[in-house]
Amino acid sequence: MSVGPQPVPEPTWFKSSYSGGNATECVEAAFVPAGVWVRDSKVPDGAHVAVSAEAWCRFVGTSMQ
Secondary structure, eight states, X not given: OOOOOOOOOOOOEEXXXXXXXXXXXXXXXXXXXXXXXXXXXXXXXXXXXXXXXXXXXXXXXXXXX
């Protein structure tokens, strides 16, 4: 007996701790099996940027000056 396609759960999005408090500059990210998705929180059904886990680690590991 073969198993058909399984539903893919929706990713859990979280807001960046560096996003502005005025709700106009908010970035959200979600961890997915292939890496990380990043999107504009004001357009949740819009496009997202996909980055590898390695690229995400380098990005968040970089200090902002």
